Amino acid sequence: MMHETSIADAAERLWDELPGHRVEILNGSIVVTPPPDGPHQEVCSDVVYEFRQAGGREAGLKAVPGIGLWLPTGPDDYAIPDLSIVDADYRDALVEKNCYAPHVFRLAVEVTSTNWSNDLMIKVGTYAAAGIPVYLVVDRKHDVVLVHTDPGTDGYDNCVTYKRGATVPVPDSVGIELEFSVDRLLDGDDAG
DSSP states (O other): OOOOOOOHHHHHHHHHHHHEEEEETTTTTTEOOOOOHHHHHHHHHHHHHHHTTTTTTTTEEEEOOOOEOOOOOOOOOEOSSSEEEEETTTGGGGTTEEOOOOGEEEEEEEESSSTHHHHIIIIHHHHHHHSEEEEEEEEEETEEEEEEEEETTEEEEEEEETTTTTTOOOEEEEEEEOOEEHHHHHHHHGGG
16 A cells, blocks of 8 residues: 655655755755755855845844745745845744745845756746745856846846856845855855
8 A cells, every 4th residue: 555645744754864965845846955065155154254244134134044935836835045144033934844934035045056957947936936036046057146136927037147257236125235256156265
């Protein structure tokens, strides 16, 4: 006799069986990503450092790596952005399974890894559907940084691509004046 299980239960079992892996449910499908490499984590650390230097906490925001974002795209859908800039009171917006309501997210950051197509395609639509004002992708696969703004029904209405040598301004809707070097985002501390 076959045992039926929900997709949420299957995701939870995978979470238990694959420590260090990121398990998400995107558009009703389970996505499992292996642990990030060191340069990936350096990028996240650098973003947090710049955020704090720019007065993010004083602006009523927090930079939090790896917290769950409850998605409206399916009954069990959730994502875990590499890094999120959220309202300081985000804890009051807990939905379930350590996931928080989208309205407290100001910026979602993804740094591409082996699952780069999810970050460049699926998450563009799901984050826009959730109303995340800004989605920043450090695209190590294609050596660029993408900034998606103005969430619409079929994704973000605007996307600006930044190449090496450029500076990426964080849109005002995040609530803090902040900018990043593309080279530093792509290379971490090794940027010249």
